[in-house]
Amino acid sequence: MNDSPIIKLFVVGFPKPFIKCVYKAHWITLTSHPQFNGKKDTNNRIQYSYCLSLGEAALKGNTIVSVHNLTKRFGNIIALDKLSLRMDYGVFGLIGPNGAGKTTLLRILLGLIEADGGSSIVLEQDTATHSFEIRQRIGVLHERPTYPSSLTVGHFLKRVSNLYETSEDIDILLKRVELLNAKERRIRALSAGMHQKLGIAQALIGKPELVFLDEPTSNLDVMARVDLLRTIRDVHRNEGVSFCIISHVLSELERVCDNVAFINKGKTVVQGPIQEIINEYSSNQYNVVVSDPHILCKDLQTINDVMHVEVTGAKTLTIMVTTNNPKQLRTDIERCARLKGVNVYEMEKSHSLEQAFVEVMRNG
Numbered sequence: 001m002n003d004s005p006i007i008k009l010f011v012v013g014f015p016k017p018f019i020k021c022v023y024k025a026h027w028i029t030l031t032s033h034p035q036f037n038g039k040k041d042t043n044n045r046i047q048y049s050y051c052l053s054l055g056e057a058a059l060k061g062n063t064i065v066s067v068h069n070l071t072k073r074f075g076n077i078i079a080l081d082k083l084s085l086r087m088d089y090g091v092f093g094l095i096g097p098n099g100a101g102k103t104t105l106l107r108i109l110l111g112l113i114e115a116d117g118g119s120s121i122v123l124e125q126d127t128a129t130h131s132f133e134i135r136q137r138i139g140v141l142h143e144r145p146t147y148p149s150s151l152t153v154g155h156f157l158k159r160v161s162n163l164y165e166t167s168e169d170i171d172i173l174l175k176r177v178e179l180l181n182a183k184e185r186r187i188r189a190l191s192a193g194m195h196q197k198l199g200i201a202q203a204l205i206g207k208p209e210l211v212f213l214d215e216p217t218s219n220l221d222v223m224a225r226v227d228l229l230r231t232i233r234d235v236h237r238n239e240g241v242s243f244c245i246i247s248h249v250l251s252e253l254e255r256v257c258d259n260v261a262f263i264n265k266g267k268t269v270v271q272g273p274i275q276e277i278i279n280e281y282s283s284n285q286y287n288v289v290v291s292d293p294h295i296l297c298k299d300l301q302t303i304n305d306v307m308h309v310e311v312t313g314a315k316t317l318t319i320m321v322t323t324n325n326p327k328q329l330r331t332d333i334e335r336c337a338r339l340k341g342v343n344v345y346e347m348e349k350s351h352s353l354e355q356a357f358v359e360v361m362r363n364g
């Protein structure tokens, strides 16, 4: 007997992609087959009715991973030191410097190694006792993966699909990661970006609810990084698959993640929605666009609260201040600019995940 709340959905038009997306998210499960009503509304659109029931994860606020006081030692090295964190449904960024414990955490979540203490739950199942069941429901792209280089992309994915005993449509899989035109290419002939996309494609085999990607952009050039992260975002948006991206390339994570955690020396330093963290921890730095930054640069140093001024572009100055009063700062800058005959076009606080990270690490 299923006592989850039931949602009755009545929709018009062509709702299949929507239903597919909701269904694949797994936090809402379709309990009855879609019933085609066959009627048309006044705009000649076909009407459908569906019956959905909320899955367990939805009832628990969409938490997909929760880790409590996790500890792991390798001899004298403490890789994880009572680490606690929570990942919600969406795209999650696990950020930390080299040696912070990111890969160790991943290996425990996958059940590849055992923790010395604490607990970890993935998709509502305990990693210590249910790693087999968890692995059926997740996908992984490991750090520095190697694939059989003499196989073609299509052949390799077919083999992985057979291993999972799923009849995956390889063409659709390759389309999802924009790699269909490389299907007949041998793996050794792929570019670094294509290689990582192949890694995402193999991680998506078996319709996982959650995919872990360990440093997926580390050896890619800027264009390939942007492209790969867009692919990840699209797969999440279109199909509801959650991702955990482990990385230290912060500027790119900013564009793709909903929530992040900073970890350092085996501990979680800060975690939460990305915008909240950026707003809270970004230092007091402003970007000011003016008609002539060089003329103004020295004078701005004399303003109270201004610590440092730098010309950072043909029309921009970056100013570090101690004040939390941007109104007064703007008035002071405009006064200086007027005296020098310089126009101020724009002034805004510069927010970035990178700045927030530096600030958090400096203080903690």
Ligand SMILES: Nc1ncnc2c1ncn2[C@@H]1O[C@H](COP(=O)(O)OP(=O)(O)O)[C@@H](O)[C@H]1O
Residues within 6 Å of the ligand: 074, 077, 078, 079, 096, 097, 098, 099, 100, 101, 102, 103, 104, 105
């Ligand atoms: N198998 C291992 N044997 C000994 N030390 C290890 C092992 N795996 C990881 N470590 C150590 O644990 C710490 C965390 O490593 P890791 O989780 O790989 O960090 P990250 O992925 O954040 O760079 C590091 O000091 C690393 O040297």
Ligand SMILES: [Mg+2]
Residues within 6 Å of the ligand: 102, 103, 104, 143
């Ligand atoms: Mg690592």
